[in-house]
Amino acid sequence: MRKAGTREGGIRFRQTLLSRYLLIILFAFMFIPVIFPLTSIGYMVMQKNANPQSDYLKYGNAASLEAMWHKEASLLSEAQPERIDGRLRELKQAYPEASVFWVDASGATRLQMPEQDRLPAQWTQADAIRFMKASVGGDPYTVVAFIGQASGAETGFMVMQMPRSVIEIQNPIGVDTPYYIAFIFVMFVFFIALSLLFFRHIRRRLLRLQAAMAVHGDDGLPMPVVQTKPDEIGQLEQSFNRMVEQLKAGKERERAEEELRKRLIANLSHDLRTPLTVMNSHVYSLRKEALSEAGQAAVKQIEQKIAGTGSLIDNLLSYTLMTSGRYPLKLERQDMLRLIRESAADWYPLWEQEGIEADIGLPDESVYWRIDKEGFRRVLDNLFQNVVRHAKGGRYIGISVEAHGDRQILSVCDRGAGMNADSGGKGAGIGLAIVGYLLSEMGLAWHTESADSGTKVLIYPK
Amino acid sequence: MSAALLYIEDDQEIGSFVSTHLKEQGYEVNWVTSGERALEAAAGCRLVILDVMLPGLDGFTVGQRLKKAEPDIPILMLSARTSIDDKLQGLQFADDYLTKPFHPDELTARIEVLLRRSGNRSSAEPLAIKHLLVYEQQNRVENGETGEEITLTGKQFHIFSYLLRHLGQILTKEQIYEAVWGEPYIEGDKTLQVHIRYLREKLERDPAAPEIVETVRGIGYRVRK
Incomplete structure (x- = not known):
């Protein structure tokens, strides 16, 4: 195809299939360096907006709770049980979700808020160890602190139990990873679908064009197609239509020539036969005259010759028409x-x-x-x-x-x-x-x- | 018998000869030399003789217009062109076709056939065929010798009148069957033969040696005057 031919249609670059294909390729290239980071950032922003961290742990985390408890315990003394009771009541009010109790140096359970059945009334050393073992890493989160400055077997201890849900973040980082993967996956599917649609569209248009070339109209020529878009395939369609036009014109010219030839032969036939007809009529008039026997025979001869010449002209011209392919035969059963x-x-x-x-x-x-x-x-x-x-x-x-x-x-x-x-x-x-x-x-x-x-x-x- | 014929021919020599010839045969002839005038003159005539090669409007166009305007008037085409493509085109509207040079007697014979076929003979004069008198207008057949009327069934009359309309012409069994029954002839169908046998029993003096409805061996049937 000529170079000028592509410019003739005057299509702009952004209308071409090439530009659209490049767009898709660009999208594919951007997948790893752009889509991944973008997704991560987007995810993080969303996370922040959805669960503001500040409201989340109202008593701080486990470590700060433990530090607080130890501090409180160190300020109290075994010698003043009423003060301990009072302080625990205050703390219970400050931490309503927590359960608190304390055990004095003799191992007797003192104030419990709320009452817990499974706690022994009198603690042995084994009880203490069992309790500690059961509490480690479990829910509720348990803090045990010795009361007062001293520590040892003779000192009592106070316990705070707090449900872990209150002091731990319920949705730690990583819980949303499936969403993240799903998003990447969706983007990937979107990309595949886009490419697929792109090519399917091209394929459909090409097939349509192919069908148009195969289907023939009444005149045995392909029908022009409707031009869809001003891109490369659109130009192909345009060229195809131009070609159909040229074929039509060619066929028309051929038909006109055929018509001319037929008319020429018809005229020739007419010009040859008209004088024969005139001769025939004169001979016929002659026959009505009084003629000798030889004259009658001559008239008959002339009549026969005229008829013979007439059919000879017909045969000759018909033969010319036939052999030049101007008389198509329609073979039928x-x-x-x-x-x-x-x-x-x-x-x-x-x-x-x-x-x-x-x-x-x-x-x-x-x-x-x-x-x-x-x-x-x-x-x-x-x-x-x-x-x-x-x-x-x-x-x-x-x-x-x-x-x-x-x-x-x-x-x-x-x-x-x-x-x-x-x-x-x-x-x-x-x-x-x-x-x-x-x-x-x-x-x-x-x-x-x-x-x-x-x-x-x-x-x-x- | 006089009948008005419209004759369209541009060639002076042929035109004057043919119209003289036809007048001698007892026809009233209206000869015009162009297609335009023919269309005006067509009203009231009984038959049109049309030349194909005319100045101005060509014969095919004139013929088609005439047939459209006056479908009952038979048209006889005269042509000096090759028969190869004119014949088909002409017979689409023309009732008969004659190529130049033609014999004047042949022309008169064709005109007679066409006039009879078109049923334009208004006279109640019966058609005499051997011992029969046929009153076509009244669908009546009479034995001319005894004066007795011969009653034919619908199909028998249909077959007989089709043969009469093509008097002197041989018709194949397919042609008759398709004209009378109006459907394509089925190979090996004996219906027509049976009908013709009954027809002969009624019409012929001796059905074993038919004179009226002739069998032309290997081709078909014919009724002659």
Whole structure:
């Protein structure tokens, strides 16, 4: 294609398929360096907005709670149990979710808020160890602190138990990872779908164009397509339409030439036959005059010659039309017996008039050949005419269709003097040339046997 | 018998000869030389003889317009062109077709056939065929010798009148069947033969040696005058 051709349509770069394809490729390239970080940032921003960290742990985390408890415990002393009770009550109020109790140096459980059944009333060393073991890493979170400055077996201790949900972040980082992966996955699917749609769209348009090229309209030419978009395929469609236009114009020109040729031949035929008709009319007038026997015979001769010349002109011009391909044959399945009967019916009166005995032997069953109706008629006309014109002397025409093996053979025979004899009505050549041409065009073969005692023409499918 | 014929021919020599010839045969002839005038003159005529090659409007166009305006008037085409493509085109509207050079007697014969076929003979004069008198207008067939009326069934009359309309012409069994029954002939159908046998039994003096409805061996049937 010429370079100028692509510019002719005047399409802008952003309208091209190329630009759209580049966009998709760009998207693919941006996937790792842009989409991933972007997703992460987006995720983090969302996280922040959804769960502001400050409100989240109202008492601080476990460590700060533990530090607070130890501090409180160190400020109290075993010697003042009422103060301990009072302080625990205050703390309970400050931390309503917590359960608190304390145990004095003798191992007796003192104030419990709320009351807990499973706590022993009197703690042994083993109880203390079991309790500690059960509490480590468990829920609630348990803080044990010795009361007062001193520490040892003789000191009491106070315990705070806090549900972990209060002091630990419920959704730590990493809980949302599936969403993150899903988002990446969605982006990936989006990319695949985009590429798929892009190519499917191109493919559909190409297929549509291909179908348009395969489908032919009434004139045997492809139909123009509707131009969809001003991109490369759109230009292809445009070129295709231009080509269809050119084909149409070519076909039109060819048809016009054919028409001209036909008209020329028609005019030629008219110009040749009109004087013949005039001659004919004068001869006819002449016949009505008082003529000697020789004069009558001469008039008859002239009439015959005029008729012969007329059909010769017809044959000649028809032959010209046919052989230049201006007479397309339409081959169809036809009952050839029917065509023979109809043709013979037309000729029969003339045969009777000329004293020709017609012997017609056609089978009852139809015989179908793939032939052109008018073409086959013309073959029969020419053959029958030859019999009338050249084999009148035999006073016989035999038309028969007989089966030979699996094929039917049409035979037209006469008892004339044969083709080599001078029948006085020369000019059979062009008539038989038409027969030969038409038969071969219709896929039929023919064979002529001519002897002094008559001529036999056999016609059969190849 | 006089009948008004419209004759369209641009060639002076042929035109004057043919119109003289037809007048001698007893026809009233209206000869015009162009297609435009033909369309005006067509009203009231009984048959149109049309030449294909005309100056101005060509014969095919004239013929098609005439057929449209007056579908009942038969048209006989005269042509000096090659028969190869004119014949088909012409017979789309023309009732018959004759190529130049034609014999004047042939022309008169064709005109007679066309006039009879179109049923335009208004006279109640019966058609005499051998011993029969046929009153086509009244769908009546009479034995001319005895004066007895011969009653035919619908199909028998239909077949007989189709043969009469093509008097002298040989018709194949397919042509008759398709014209009378109005459907394509089915191979091996004997219906027509049966009907013709009954028809002969009614019409012929000797049904074994038919004179009226002739069998043309291998081709078909014919009724002659």
